[in-house]
Amino acid sequence: xxxxxxxxxxxxxxxxxxxxxxVDNGYDDLEVCKQIGDPxxxxxxxxxxxxxxxxxxxxxxxxxxDETTAG
Amino acid sequence: xxxxxHSPLGNGxxxxxGEWLEAIKMGRYTEIFMENxxxxxxxxxxxxxxxLRRLGISLAGHQKKIMSSLQEIKVQLVNGMMMPL
Numbered sequence: 402x403x404x405x406x407x408x409x410x411x412x413x414x415x416x417x418x419x420x421x422x423x424v425d426n427g428y429d430d431l432e433v434c435k436q437i438g439d440p441x442x443x444x445x446x447x448x449x450x451x452x453x454x455x456x457x458x459x460x461x462x463x464x465x466x467d468e469t470t471a472g
Numbered sequence: 473x474x475x476x477x478h479s480p481l482g483n484g485x486x487x488x489x490g491e492w493l494e495a496i497k498m499g500r501y502t503e504i505f506m507e508n509x510x511x512x513x514x515x516x517x518x519x520x521x522x523x524l525r526r527l528g529i530s531l532a533g534h535q536k537k538i539m540s541s542l543q544e545i546k547v548q549l550v551n552g553m554m555m556p557l
Contacts (some may be wrong), residue, residue, distance in 0.1 A: 423533075426497075426531070428533040429533075429536075433532050436532035437533075441532065445533075
């Protein structure tokens with residue numbers, strides 16, 4: 402349970418300090434992380450603008466990877 | 473008042489909806505559940521994803537967390553591990 406995929410993902414973004422809060426709020430796999438928007442980040446408690454931007458960009462990349470494999 | 477602090481998601485013996493939601497860190501929704509008639513664990517066990525949306529629980533992570541916890545509770549109900557209310 403500790404080496405969670407979301408933890409690994411956040412680690413690559415250098416935002417692993419949020420991992421526990423992500424998992425506590427139910428964002429415990431990349432499928433659900435793809436649906437993250439501003440309300441989700443509010444609930445998780447990511448308030449720093451640059452951190453929010455970094456996560457938004459990473460979510461966008463997750464979605465794009467999806468389209469590539471599906472397409 | 474000795475609440476079982478060791479109860480993880482899998483324990484399943486929750487005495488109230490509030491206690492269950494607190495245990496999965498979704499305590500902020502207790503009032504919404506109570507106000508909409510999901511005031512016992514029996515009632516809550518029937519909740520669907522559509523119901524959550526109707527209640528205004530729109531965050532994907534929170535929906536996931538509540539539904540997967542309900543899934544575990546239902547499995548335990550089937551296994552007869554939960555005392556009837």
